[in-house]
Amino acid sequence: MHTGRSGVEITPREGLLAWCRPGFEGELAAELGRDAAREGRIGHVRARRGDGLALFLLDPSSCPPGSADRPWTRPIFARGIRRLRTELRALDPTDRLSPVLEALETLRPPHGWSGLVVEHPDSDAGKPLAPLARGFGRVVEAALARRGWLQRDGVQAAPVLHLALLATDHLLLAESCAGEPPWPGGIPRLRLLREAPSRSALKLEEALLVLLRPEERQGWLQPGMQAADLGAAPGGWSWVLARHHLDVTAVDNGPMAASALATGLIRHLRADGFTFRPQRPLDWMVCDMVEQPARVAARIATWLREGWCRQTIFNLKLPMKKRLEEVDRCLGILQDRSGRALDLRARQLYHDREEITVFARPSAS
Ligand SMILES: C[S@@+](CC[C@H](N)C(=O)[O-])C[C@H]1O[C@@H](n2cnc3c(N)ncnc32)[C@H](O)[C@@H]1O
Structure with missing residues (x-):
């Protein structure tokens, strides 16, 4: 650490900054700690x-x-992860910029940063920082532009600069x-359309954005593809698939919203x-049933083992205390019982509450 010209504590850091849903810091910290141990990285977690x-x-x-800049972990419980560079404490509210x-000055990449993102925690203490983050972001952006530290065209491969405001006098500098x-x-800022049957629609929309690469979204969500939605009512997930012009069998004993059925692409099966098992293999199976996660994982494994679907996105509800242990157990069940190597991607999304969302597909090899 050194004390800067204005008396601020400036501490160079090397490590990771990971954002999570408030209340899930323990799970995130445990993942960071164990991945570091596996990768031979020595350090400690602060959470x-x-x-x-x-x-x-x-x-x-x-x-x-x-x-340090090579990604060595992507924790399930992290909504976003950054390369940490510097910590600044005891900032003077009359001059945070200097x-x-x-x-x-010491971090500046040779071609400048390709962008600037100012962020703050999604916590009770962090949310009130939003107006300051917006205002300070504009000031920093103008100062970077004046110095030529921000690429105008963003053509050179360069990291995005992240400025994380943790308190009015405490911030972190990080890179993408x-x-x-x-x-x-x-x-992600996703807008719930008025005709969406439920807020859950945003969960599947976010999952498609976060868990699939752009070319996968393009190739794997084609008009006329066939899907099943287990635990579909009132129909948010089915409706998202129908908006991609997939034909959906919506399996649920509960009622489906009129806006879902109005798409003409959703068949409700009580x-x-x-x-339920399909008569012929489907492109997709999605599942949002509120059930014990291990039971859901076992059923998904059956679908993958039997080849009833090419790929799946499903939710694992985690109302229990030992949430990371339960996730490990469920992903283990999935691997073991599907009888094949899987491409597994799991994340606690912004729209997930006490749950995670998983994408699984037999791996290409
Ligand atoms: C969280 S809601 C699903 C919301 C839905 N994904 C949406 O976007 O609107 C859970 C649903 O799972 C259904 N469910 C629970 N157990 C089920 C089962 N064994 N079979 C079919 N549906 C089930 C419930 O009836 C409920 O409608």
């Missing part, structure tokens, strides 16, 4: 319940030169990790999602 984030602070001596520019969307706090 406090309710803060909506966790930091992994690398011991600089354990970090081979040039390796120490930030002082710190950035490859493949991470630049959404502030890892939160049946048990645990016994």
Whole structure:
């Protein structure tokens, strides 16, 4: 640490900043700690319940030169993950800009940053920082532009600069990790359309954005493809698939919303999602049944083993205390019982509450 010209504490950091849903810092911290151990990274986790984030602070001596920027973990419970560079404390509210520019001077990439994102925690303490983050973001952006530290055209491969405001006098400087969307706090701004049958529609929309690459979304969501939606009522997920022009069998004993049925692409089947099986293989099976997660995982594994669907997106509800252990157990069930190697991608999405969303598909190899 050194004290900057304005008396601010400026501490170079190497490690990760990960955003999460407030209340899930313990799960995130545990994932960061165990992934670091697996990758031989020495350091420690800093996390406090309710803060909506966790930091992994690398011991600089354990970090081979040039390796810090390579992604070595993508935790399930992280909404967004950044490469941490500097911590600034004791900021003077009358001049936050000078120490930030002082710190950035040493971090500046040769061609400048390709963008700037200002973010703050999604916590009770963090949400009131939104107006300050917006205002300060404009000030920093103008200062970076004046110095030529921001690319105008964004053509050179360069990281996005992330400025994380943790309190009015405390912020972190970080950079984007490859493949991470630049959404502030890892939160995509999705709008719920009036005709959406439920807010859950946003969950599947976010899952398609976060868990699939653009070319996968394009190739795997084609008009005329066939899907089943287990636990479909009132129909948000089915409606999202229908908007991609898929034909959907919506399995649920509960009623479907009129707006879902009005798409003309959704057939409602009153049946048990645990016994339903398609007559011929489908492109997709999605599942949002409120059930014990291990039971859901076992059923999904059956679908994959029997080849009843090419790929699946499903939710695992986690109302229990040991949530990470339960996730590990369920993903283990999925791997073991599907009888094949899987491409598995799991994430607690912004629109997920006490649950995670998983994409699974037999891996190409
Ligand atoms: C969270 S809601 C699904 C919301 C839906 N994904 C949407 O977007 O509107 C859970 C649904 O699972 C259904 N469900 C629970 N157990 C089921 C089962 N064994 N078979 C079929 N549906 C089931 C419930 O009836 C309920 O409608």
